[in-house]
Amino acid sequence: MLSLLDLLRRIDAGHISAQSALSHCLDLIEAREYAVRAFTHMDTHAAAAAQGPLRGIAIGVKDIIDVAGMPTGMGSPIYRDNVARADASITAMLRRAGGTPLAKTTTTAFAFLDPTETLNPHNPAHTPGGSSAGSAAAVGAGMLPLAIGTQTGGSVIRPASYCGAAAIKPSFRLLPTVGVKCYSWALDTLGLFAASVPDLAYALAALGERPDLRLPDDRAPDSAAGLRIGLLMQDFAGPPEDDSAAALDAAVKAIEADGAQVTPVSAPESLAAAYNVHGIIQDYESVRALAWEYDAHRDQLPPILGETLDAAQHVPAGAYDEARRTAHQARREAKSFMRGYDALLTFASPGSAPEGLASTGESRFNRLWTLMGVPAVNVPGFRNAAGLPVGVQIVTGFGRDDKALQVAACIENALQKRL
Amino acid sequence: MLSLLDLLRRIDAGHISAQSALSHCLDLIEAREYAVRAFTHMDTHAAAAAQGPLRGIAIGVKDIIDVAGMPTGMGSPIYRDNVARADASITAMLRRAGGTPLAKTTTTAFAFLDPTETLNPHNPAHTPGGSSAGSAAAVGAGMLPLAIGTQTGGSVIRPASYCGAAAIKPSFRLLPTVGVKCYSWALDTLGLFAASVPDLAYALAALGERPDLRLPDDRAPDSAAGLRIGLLMQDFAGPPEDDSAAALDAAVKAIEADGAQVTPVSAPESLAAAYNVHGIIQDYESVRALAWEYDAHRDQLPPILGETLDAAQHVPAGAYDEARRTAHQARREAKSFMRGYDALLTFASPGSAPEGLASTGESRFNRLWTLMGVPAVNVPGFRNAAGLPVGVQIVTGFGRDDKALQVAACIENALQKRL
Numbered sequence: 039m040l041s042l043l044d045l046l047r048r049i050d051a052g053h054i055s056a057q058s059a060l061s062h063c064l065d066l067i068e069a070r071e072y073a074v075r076a077f078t079h080m081d082t083h084a085a086a087a088a089q090g091p092l093r094g095i096a097i098g099v100k101d102i103i104d105v106a107g108m109p110t111g112m113g114s115p116i117y118r119d120n121v122a123r124a125d126a127s128i129t130a131m132l133r134r135a136g137g138t139p140l141a142k143t144t145t146t147a148f149a150f151l152d153p154t155e156t157l158n159p160h161n162p163a164h165t166p167g168g169s170s171a172g173s174a175a176a177v178g179a180g181m182l183p184l185a186i187g188t189q190t191g192g193s194v195i196r197p198a199s200y201c202g203a204a205a206i207k208p209s210f211r212l213l214p215t216v217g218v219k220c221y222s223w224a225l226d227t228l229g230l231f232a233a234s235v236p237d238l239a240y241a242l243a244a245l246g247e248r249p250d251l252r253l254p255d256d257r258a259p260d261s262a263a264g265l266r267i268g269l270l271m272q273d274f275a276g277p278p279e280d281d282s283a284a285a286l287d288a289a290v291k292a293i294e295a296d297g298a299q300v301t302p303v304s305a306p307e308s309l310a311a312a313y314n315v316h317g318i319i320q321d322y323e324s325v326r327a328l329a330w331e332y333d334a335h336r337d338q339l340p341p342i343l344g345e346t347l348d349a350a351q352h353v354p355a356g357a358y359d360e361a362r363r364t365a366h367q368a369r370r371e372a373k374s375f376m377r378g379y380d381a382l383l384t385f386a387s388p389g390s391a392p393e394g395l396a397s398t399g400e401s402r403f404n405r406l407w408t409l410m411g412v413p414a415v416n417v418p419g420f421r422n423a424a425g426l427p428v429g430v431q432i433v434t435g436f437g438r439d440d441k442a443l444q445v446a447a448c449i450e451n452a453l454q455k456r457l
Numbered sequence: 458m459l460s461l462l463d464l465l466r467r468i469d470a471g472h473i474s475a476q477s478a479l480s481h482c483l484d485l486i487e488a489r490e491y492a493v494r495a496f497t498h499m500d501t502h503a504a505a506a507a508q509g510p511l512r513g514i515a516i517g518v519k520d521i522i523d524v525a526g527m528p529t530g531m532g533s534p535i536y537r538d539n540v541a542r543a544d545a546s547i548t549a550m551l552r553r554a555g556g557t558p559l560a561k562t563t564t565t566a567f568a569f570l571d572p573t574e575t576l577n578p579h580n581p582a583h584t585p586g587g588s589s590a591g592s593a594a595a596v597g598a599g600m601l602p603l604a605i606g607t608q609t610g611g612s613v614i615r616p617a618s619y620c621g622a623a624a625i626k627p628s629f630r631l632l633p634t635v636g637v638k639c640y641s642w643a644l645d646t647l648g649l650f651a652a653s654v655p656d657l658a659y660a661l662a663a664l665g666e667r668p669d670l671r672l673p674d675d676r677a678p679d680s681a682a683g684l685r686i687g688l689l690m691q692d693f694a695g696p697p698e699d700d701s702a703a704a705l706d707a708a709v710k711a712i713e714a715d716g717a718q719v720t721p722v723s724a725p726e727s728l729a730a731a732y733n734v735h736g737i738i739q740d741y742e743s744v745r746a747l748a749w750e751y752d753a754h755r756d757q758l759p760p761i762l763g764e765t766l767d768a769a770q771h772v773p774a775g776a777y778d779e780a781r782r783t784a785h786q787a788r789r790e791a792k793s794f795m796r797g798y799d800a801l802l803t804f805a806s807p808g809s810a811p812e813g814l815a816s817t818g819e820s821r822f823n824r825l826w827t828l829m830g831v832p833a834v835n836v837p838g839f840r841n842a843a844g845l846p847v848g849v850q851i852v853t854g855f856g857r858d859d860k861a862l863q864v865a866a867c868i869e870n871a872l873q874k875r876l
Contacts, residue, residue, distance in 0.1 A: 106749065106753070117542070120542060123536070123539060124749045124750070124753075125748070125749035125753075126749075127745045127746055127748050127749075129749070130745075130748030130749040130752055131745065131748055133752070134748065134752065211642065211643075214639075214642060214742070214745045214746060215642070216639040216642065216745070216746045217749075220633075220635040223630065223633060223634070223635065224630075246774070247774060248774045323633070326546045326549075326550065326633045326635070327546055327633065327635045329544070329546050329549030329550055329553065330525065330543045330544035330545075330546075330548070330549040330636075331543070333549055333552070333553065334525070334543075334544075355665070355666060355667045359856065437778065
């Protein structure tokens with residue numbers, strides 16, 4: 039993959055210019071895009087900024103996020119030739135940081151479940167996951183050092199796991215979703231994909247204007263000694279497949295060898311209850327968020343989304359209110375539950391990327407954390423016997439994005455040493 | 458004013474058609490708009506729906522809310538000729554209910570404080586308030602039976618008080634803000650203006666698909682006996698002017714005469730603390746929500762907004778996080794504090810509409826309730842010696858929109874009997 043921090047170090051050292059860093063990405067894209075199909079639009083004449091923490095960094099932006107002057111296609115013919123007048127907040131923020139929105143990346147229609155044409159960069163017969171398919175695949179294929187996606191169920195962490203990218207879904211609204219097409223306002227969360235956890239931390243600090251999120255010296259801590267990690271199997275979400283079980287096992291062994299203390303934990307009942315109501319909240323809100331698309335263009339919605347919205351029309355307000363109360367209660371209990379650990383370690387996806395392109399895989403190990411609004415990081419590093427990557431997931435309490443990145447960096451580092 | 462329920466009764470009885478109800482509004486607009494200047498765009502060929510709870514109801518939509526095919530001007534030259542491709546959620550929902558988005562109503566630029574060209578319908582030398590100036594004035598002038606606005610500080614309740622309209626700012630996100638220009642994602646709340654509280658209750662039930670919000674028989678309860686009302690002066694927000702003090706006094710006397718029990722109450726300290734951090738949250742978020750407008754078009758921002766955003770660029774993330782924690786704590790304490798009362802009664806605005814058009818007035822009696830996310834209703838009825846209206850405000854706990862409407866209807870009814 040293409041490391042953002044490596045690129046910046048080369049620019050700082052004067053080995054390359056910010057502009058040639060962009061050109062380098064365009065060359066990589068020209069070489070690899072035909073085999074991945076990660077992009078819907080490309081600005082081949084993009085100019086690099088002269089300064090800013092992300093100068094020279096080419097960024098892929100999921101195609102439900104507005105970039106002024108570029109089309110926002112939403113993965114749907116309903117938005118054909120829909121050129122954005124303004125930048126989304128995240129786009130303006132990345133420009134402020136000196137970054138360059140070089141390309142729009144594929145999204146499933148309205149960030150739901152109908153697959154894109156993107157292929158997994160590690161095996162084209164497998165899905166890259168969704169809904170942020172293009173962003174995950176572009177980074178996983180080493181075409182871009184940074185890409186932006188969104189997660190409503192598991193649309194950042196799952197494709198990152200499948201494509202072998204590091205990714206963070208930060209605390210709810212740490213990155214604003216203004217100018218991002220809404221599916222569910224209580225759930226939609228922006229996330230970042232990069233080559234490594236230190237890259238993520240650097241980028242999130244820059245985009246969020248939160249310098250404290252950077253890792254000391256922009257690298258993983260030398261030791262994991264003293265870290266208290268809760269190992270959570272998420273039984274309420276069903277069992278993992280062998281690949282994810284093996285990845286979790288490898289991560290535990292690696293981080294224990296580096297000095298961390300890993301303790302199996304059980305989530306309080308209220309978290310399982312919240313897991314079960316995620317769909318009610320998502321359904322109720324999507325009916326309203328996509329009311330115009332449904333009423334005016336039902337015939338142009340793809341099959342999975344169309345049928346899901348058909349069914350969701352009947353979710354009553356009372357069920358939604360009750361689901362929100364359940365989630366609210368779980369957020370409070372999650373807070374005290376997590377207080378005993380620096381982070382929770384769990385599965386990032388049920389397994390490695392499923393074969394076939396008809397499905398984008400399952401979000402069952404991600405949904406709860408989206409609903410809780412807490413930080414989640416996909417830590418890459420493990421691969422199955424066939425060479426397909428599969429990640430593990432680090433979760434912390436709300437607002438502890440710093441801790442999530444630190445622990446994730448430790449595990450990434452520990453895995454690299456042992457694999 | 459023009460009562461929505463009256464119009465619907467006449468349509469139901471076959472006295473007028475839904476289409477002629479729309480035409481009636483167009484006639485009223487033609488007669489009065491020159492003196493009020495409430496609209497930015499009008500669909501003079503609008504067709505009424507044949508059915509739905511809001512059939513025949515012409516609705517004004519604040520010009521930061523998308524209506525497909527109509528320009529969304531945001532009160533700013535930056536968005537000249539910006540025709541909306543899709544409906545905002547609230548627009549699609551009102552169409553589902555059979556309502557007709559007849560016109561776009563004036564908004565201060567990006568719903569902040571720089572005045573519009575709209576005049577107070579009760580005295581053109583006075584402000585109609587803001588930011589939902591056109592929506593409040595259109596209803597207050599009797600040109601429309603229903604209009605939609607938004608509130609980030611006091612942009613629904615304040616102009617309603619100044620223009621003599623009934624209005625509700627419902628619980629946070631009861632009405633989705635998808636497709637509404639964002640100023641502050643934690644604060645922006647859609648609200649409704651209508652001729653009376655029963656009209657509001659009917660419209661909110663229809664738009665929110667929450668039939669329980671309708672008042673029994675669509676009218677105020679016969680008696681206020683048994684109602685426990687907390688009388689809150691909001692000392693932390695400074696003193697009221699004479700007009701608002703008189704309006705509150707009249708409301709207390711009227712509702713006590715109808716059998717309610719009114720008790721002076723003091724808010725817990727945490728509410729005053731939350732009042733003081735509203736601005737920090739608003740500032741920090743507006744910097745990001747309007748990042749593109751600021752970076753690309755600073756010279757086209759009006760003076761108050763431009764200078765506010767200049768200063769707001771320096772609010773640090775730590776101050777924002779701390780403000781959110783303060784607000785979170787206050788929401789919890791507000792919940793138990795309010796549990797002892799059916800509703801709180803307080804000022805809707807510092808006084809009646811100030812003379813002059815250079816200011817839209819102050820939101821100091823509204824801000825806290827926006828930040829708390831709780832329902833707030835402006836109850837019209839009182840007028841000062843010069844004939845200018847000034848409302849009183851009813852506030853309840855989160856999700857108790859039903860109770861807010863019931864109590865507000867009682868007070869409206871009690872005031873009507875006595876004034």
